Amino acid sequence: MKSSPKFGERSSASPPQPFAYLQAPNAALYGRVLDVFAEARERFIVHLRPEDVAAELRSKVDGTPVPVEAVGGALDQLVDWGNLRADPDTGRVTSVEDFHRARFLYQLTRHGQAALQAVAVYDEALGRRGQLQSVALADIAEQLAALLALAQEKDPDPAKAHLALLALADRFGSLADNAQAFMASLRRTIDFQDGDEEAFLAYKDRLVEYIERFIADLANRGAQIADLLTRLNAAGVDRLLLAAAQREAGDAVPEAGADGQEAERARLAASQAALTAWENRWRGLTDWFLSRSSRQPSQAKLLRGAAVSAITSLVNTVATLNERRGGRSDRSADFRALARFFAQAPDDDAAHRLWRAAFALTPARHLTVDAETEAAWQDADLPGTTPWAQAPPLEISPRLRETGSYERRGRPTRVADRSAARQMLAEQVEREAAQTAAARARLATGGPVLLSDLAGADGLDPHAFRLFLAVLGDALSARVPGENESSAITGDGTMEVRLKLVDPDTVVRIPTADGVLSGPEHVIEIIDLVSESSTGGSGPISLRSLTPRVTADAAGRASR
Known part of the structure; x- marks a missing residue:
């Protein structure tokens, strides 16, 4: 019972x-x-x-x-x-x-x-607005540097590795969660879901400055963190993850009634589970700062893009609010207010005066003021409240009083002939197009060649060098960290460049009329898509449309 x-x-x-x-x-x-x-x-x-x-x-x-x-x-x-x-x-x-x-x-x-x-x-x-933590980026870089020093040791200390990984996981988790919460709260602010426009206008400048500062820190620290992660993966971070997992499994509480073999199997299972968890955390950290491919960018890159888009949205929102506060009103609301004014008019005379004032039926005079009259009014220096009867008289033409129109005496203004200027612009466009076509033909390799052999004995002229910097910047910016090959098509669609790193320790120099470009040896192939297109391609373009997009690596190696 x-x-x-x-x-x-x-x-x-x-x-x-x-x-x-x-x-x-x-x-x-x-x-x-x-x-x-x-x-x-x-x-x-x-x-x-x-x-x-x-x-x-x-x-x-x-x-x-x-x-x-x-x-x-x-x-x-x-x-x-x-x-x-x-x-x-x-x-x-x-x-x-x-x-x-x-x-x-x-x-x-x-x-x-x-x-x-x-x-x-x-x-x-529910109550967290989140924040973009620039300090967390510095802490993550510091912990990764400490882990790299441990990974390079022959016999790393498991306790130090475990503590460093715990601190790294805690800081990274805080960074990711706060960034996600901040972007969500920022979207609510831009969409006015919180319904506080005054607060938004009050701190918009500080908010934009805050986001711009984080974008700069993320670009700088992100590159440092990506380099440390690449070096850690090469140095063997798996040993540190295994040491941390075994240290956690050693603190597991033994099960009641288990013998030695069962306890050992339980310890191995706990160690494997802890290792899987640490590998998953490390993969998340790696995917946050390292891009797998051009189709799978890193989360840091996506966050930078979202932050830049947020700045654009903030600017557009401020413009919308300014237009809303600039006096624009609804036409139907104006007519309804005018109807109330008519209904409240005391008599017909007041209604007629309101009608003439509302629809501007009073005749207006469009006067032409000569220099003497304008000088007289400026010398008078009268306040805006001066009645017309007490102001200096304004002399007008009798013809304007009689006919309501006024024509200035003298010959009419001649129409400017701009045919010569248009001809000069057309010649300049043709000249720049010819220079661009010549530079494109000069850079077309016809197959893979070494970067050191691209310039030849004579070097590159300024036009070819400027175009070369543009295509080289496109290829370098398209390279995924950890890979040695990349390819890109220029923004105008006229050229394709393929780049492959040969030896990072071999430095080559390309002489040009503007200076010397130095960098590691690559195999490069530049294809002129205009000349290979059966339909003639997109045609020549002006050099002014080719903005050199030199990456930080290429710009740092260029010297005059």
Whole structure:
């Protein structure tokens, strides 16, 4: 025959319901009681008595006393839901009567603690606006440098590797979560989902400056972090991940009743699970800063693009608000307001005056003022409130008074002949197009060649060198970190360049009329798509449309 549970114990037949207090009639009191237990746990206090909970509640609610009976009822209900556990309080027993009296110590259960953490995370996610953490980028780079130093050691310390990986995972997780929350809150701000236009206009300049500063830090630190990740993968980061996983598995609690072999299998399983988790974290970190291919860019690159788009959206939003505040109104609203004015007019004469004023039926005079009249008005220096009758007279032509129109005397202005200027512009366009076609023909390799053999003995002329910098910048910017080959088509679609790194230690020099370009040896192939197109391609273009897009690597190696 089943025995009913004792007072202070929850029935094992009923499953725990740690979130039931959120929808209970007295949810506010239950929440405050659980907050008292959560704060006590942070002070490393595990057990609380009902009078302790009542005292904490009294100190939190403006000194208003909370009855101990109400607190006791709330504690018993939380025990029934599984949030708390009640243990007999035998520390204050002084007699047999006290022993039989129901006295309990209460503490949070695993279910209650998990429910509190879940509610806290939910509230934090709703209220968090996020931030772009430039300091986190520096911390990540510092931790990666420390890991690289450990990976290069013959026998790295597992404790140092584990602590460095923990710090790296914590900082990276904070960076990713805050960046995601910030971009989401920024989108709500731009779309005015928060409904606060005044606040948006007040801090828009600081917001744009903040985003621009983060974009610059992300570009600089991102390149450093990408280089450290590449070197760590080459140095063997798997050893550090395995050491951290084994160190975590060594702290696992042994199962009850397990023999030596079962304990060893459990330890190996825990080590494998920890290793899988660390490999997954490392893959996430790598994908955040390293692009897998041109179709799978890194998350840092996507974040930079989203931040740049956010700046553009902010500017457009500010322009929209300025137009909205610039006096533009709805025509239908104006007519409705005018109809109310007519309805409120005291008599017909007032309505007629309103009609003439609203629709500008009063005759207007378009006058031509000569130099003498304008000088007289400037010398008078009259305020804007001066009546017309007291202002200096304005002399007008009798012809204007009689006919309502005025014609200036003298010959009409001659139409300028711009045929010579147009001819000069056409010749300049043809000349630049010929220079571009010649530079394109000069750079076309007809097959793969070494970068050192591209210039030849005579070097490159300024036009060919400028075009070469443009196509080289396109090829270098299209290269994925960790790969040695890249290809790109210029923005105008006239040339295709293919680049392959030969030896990063061999430095070649290309002499030009403007200076010397130095860099590592590559195999390069430049294809003139215009000459190979059967339809004639897109035709020649002007050199002014070829903006040299030299990457940081190429610009740093160029010298005059």
